[in-house]
Amino acid sequence: MNFKLSDIRSQFPILDREVNGNPLIYMDNAATSQKPQMVLDAIENYYGKFNANVHRGIHTISQEATIMMEDAREKVRAFINAEHVHEIIFTKGTTEGINLVANVLREVIKPGDEIITTEIEHHSNIVPWQMLCERTGAKLKYIPLDKNGRLQVEKLDELLTEKTKLVTINQISNALGVINPVEEIITKAHQTGAWVLIDGAQSIPHTKVDIQKLDADFFIFSGHKMYAPTGTGILYGKENILNELPPFHGGGEMIKEVWMDHSTYAGLPFKFEAGTPNIEGNIVLGTAIDFMNEIGIENIHQHENELVQYTTEKLSELEEIIIYGKNLPRSGAVSFNLNLKGVHPSDVGMILDKKGIAVRTGHHCAQPIMRHFQIPGTVRASFAVFNTKEEVDQLIAGVKQAIRMLA
Structure with missing residues (x-):
């Protein structure tokens, strides 16, 4: 186009x-962004011709719906240049993605560990970490703003310690539109062995994201801000880290086998996708990416x-x-x-x-x-x-x- x-x-x-x-x-x-006609048509097309539950059905339309949703997962992978398609986890949006990570990190974060966020965050990238620290005994620290609204990244050096387990920051501020120096922050955090989570809700609609070049450990965004339906989102995580972390929800799809006294879990990405997903929304997120790619x-x-x-x-x-x-x-x-x-x-x-x-x-x-x-x-x-x-x-x-x- x-x-x-x-x-x-x-x-x-x-x-x-x-x-x-x-x-x-x-x-x-x-x-939230408005939706182009091809997105609206894709919603109607799914419910009119392909409405079926995915992954476990042997009948034709179930298999067709499964192919469509997994094709959308591949479109997301290509859009952000992730290495593996199973590193792409469907969520309800950025808020759920951040909460997912915060909840599964309860198995990793110990008393005295430290998490660093910033003063420029959306509440969704503050409150889950406060809750995690309350539950684990970890300490939450902040990179402050200066009088102009710039993050004082120079203070990160003194905030980072051997106890830092995670640094979490938005790439672009939802409140100010300010672009934060996430590349510099990722480099410094990795030098101390900390993981980095990037809230990409406000960057993914506006800028090219190359997740391999960025080297973030987690990258999270919403579909509804990039022309897709509400209730859609993506958690990207590096394969080795996602494999290390426990499931978020328990139920169907995320299991390998269930016995009365124990269960074993499916591999990626399904370990983090319990229950019937937002099939229509996930498929149409792929259509929204098509729209952006055409332009x-x-x-x-x-x-x-x-x-x-x-x-x-x-x-x-x-x-x-x-x-x-x-x-x-x-x-x-x-x-x-x-x-x-x-x-x-x-x-x-x-x-x-x-x-x-x-x-x-x-x-x-x-x-x-x-x-x-x-x-x-x-x-x-x-x-x-x-x-x-x-x-x-x-x-x-x-x-x-x-x-x-x-x-």
Whole structure:
């Protein structure tokens, strides 16, 4: 597919609707992306022609559904350049993937061990580690932010010790859109023997991920932020590490044999996929990858970066605006506030909504960041491949109106 924006936009039916009498301008893609027609068709196609449970059925449509889902697993493997297809574990999303790792690490983490996360994380990459530390007696440490929203990676050297078992960080901040130096962090962590988990929820829709080059031990992301259905996600883990860890859930599919006094477990990836999976969602995640591959992740990345830069430039022209992480590398989103006393981000969001512009306001499940800046939240505009500079102009016009109304 040639990168023709009008053709891409025509594939998203929801963009034809109006909100409050205005054409919809959807800039909440960091929360969830809209779905192209080929994804919507794939959902209907599965339930209309191939609906059957997978893996154990001898009948034709069960075998067809199994082939379709395992083909999707291979598409994910190729998309992130994993070495083995059995390193790809289907999950419900990033949150479940992180919780899966945190729960199975209960067998590995001992009292006095240390886990390092950061102040820029989504709650889903903080709370599971707090829970793990409470249950095991391990200690949770943080890489702090500086006043501009940059991770003080230089402090990692003093945080890492021989007791560090895991370093966990997002590749791109959901709240700020800031790109974190995960390559440097992975290298330093591995030098001490620690594993590294990367939350890729906000990077996988916008940038090329080569997991072998990145060398992360775990890489986790959601499907619904990359044009696939909700309730879909991927946990990638290195083969040797996944083999070392115990199962997460017990039940069907994850077993080899069950006796009344013991059970033995299946190999990868099924050891971590108990029960009937989200068959339709997993298959259609493969379709979403097809959509992204047809456009080209490099084209998506370039287009969205231009939107982020353009938005930042236009907002910077308004003296009433504060942009968070303004001069840092970013991707996918711009987070800002009106620097007017008594104005809450939700006030701006409601004014924009009246103009048909959908943005996210609040703390974005990242309250430590908001406390760091001493604010209740931000207005976040987040982009996908279908957004345009003309839509950004409408956003800026809406922000100007909010300034006039709220000043």
